[in-house]
Amino acid sequence: MIHEKKDFTARYGQPLPSSIFTDTALESAPKLLGQTLVRSTEDGEIRCKIVETESYGGVEDKGSHAYGARRTARTETMFHAGGACYVYLIYGMYHCVNVVTGKEHDPQAVLIRAVEPLTSRDAELMKLYRGKLPAGKPANLSNGPGKLCRALRIDKSLNGCQLNQMNGPLYLELGEDVSRLSIVQAPRINIPYADEYAAKPWRFYIKGNPYVSIDDKEAVPYSI
Incomplete structure (x- = not known):
């Protein structure tokens, strides 16, 4: 089911609080829930609500690509100041998109695991970009990091773009009031x-x- 814009319209086009980009990944990951990920394409803008995130924070996190201060061509974007977009490829075929947070040289990133299209128009464009969908529930469109990247045409060409600048190909804007959401936490996957x-x-x-x-x-x- 696609939830059409309601009270969201009153916050349409507003930037996120700067603290979301300067805080650690662990602090920012839950605060990104309910916020809007915007993808600009030649067919128009697509807006999605972020519904699931994972935190990967600091050189001590053994789940992070930057564990042990591993600074390579792949992980370099993680060491940027908060606001950058970190996109990487897994299994040689699926892209994943992350929000870099925190201070420069301290690798903090929040993986966006799942999004919900805000309107039926957003969903239709995402279906167009995904191609033929597997049988099952409509949420299969974007209920995983690789799926949402395909549906939003996110690939490594967007690595390093600024998500806190609302005039780029991919950016974040204010969505729902996160304090009103029912949030749960669990181990990463x-x-x-x-x-x-x-x-x-x-x-x-x-x-x-x-x-x-x-x-x-x-x-x-x-x-x-």
């Missing part, structure tokens, strides 16, 4: 190599939203 960090409850999502990739039955409430 598919990082068994992270040892003790694999169990950290650093995945955040909006409880009950159909676009969330995986509903953890042991998730616990989180308050902002």
Whole structure:
């Protein structure tokens, strides 16, 4: 089900608080829920509500690409000041998009795991870009990091673009009041190599939203 814009319209086009980009990834990950990811294309703008995020913060996080201060051509964007977009490729075929946060040289990134199109028009454009969808629920359109990148035509050409500048090809704008959302937290997904960090409850999502990739039955409430 696509939720048409309601009270969202009163906040349309407003920037996010700067603190979301300057805070650590762990602080920013839950605050990004309910906010709007905007993709500008030749067919028009697509707006989606962020419904699931994961935090990857600091050189001590064994789940992070920058663990141990690993600074390579791939991870360089993670070391930028907050506001940059970090896009990488996994399994040689799926892109993932992250919001870089925190101070320069301190690698902090929030993975956007799932989004919900705000209107039926947004959903139709996303379906066009995804191509033939697998059978199942409509949320399969963007209920995972690789899926949403395909649906929004996000690839490595967008790596490093500024998400806090609202005139670029991909950016963030103010969405719902996060304090009114029902948020839960649970362990991150598919990082068994992270040892003790694999169990950290650093995945955040909006409880009950159909676009969330995986509903953890042991998730616990989180308050902002």
